Amino acid sequence: MPRGRPRKYESKLEALDAKKQSDRMRYLQKTQRIAPVEFIAYQPNLYSGVPTETDPRSNLRISSNIAIP
Numbered sequence: 001m002p003r004g005r006p007r008k009y010e011s012k013l014e015a016l017d018a019k020k021q022s023d024r025m026r027y028l029q030k031t032q033r034i035a036p037v038e039f040i041a042y043q044p045n046l047y048s049g050v051p052t053e054t055d056p057r058s059n060l061r062i063s064s065n066i067a068i069p
Contacts, residue, residue, distance in 0.1 A: 009015040
């Protein structure tokens, strides 16, 4: 009765094919150009009743109790 973990591949040829495929995938990943991260700007809509002391078009809301150096 066999003991331990069973083999992942039945034959050495099957293991060799899997290794070639793995190496090929690693090579392709390494040689692909790295594209810049896609940035999606999100600006939530202001609903009525939001206390804004600055112009809402400036994308900055400042409360009067925050000290500005």
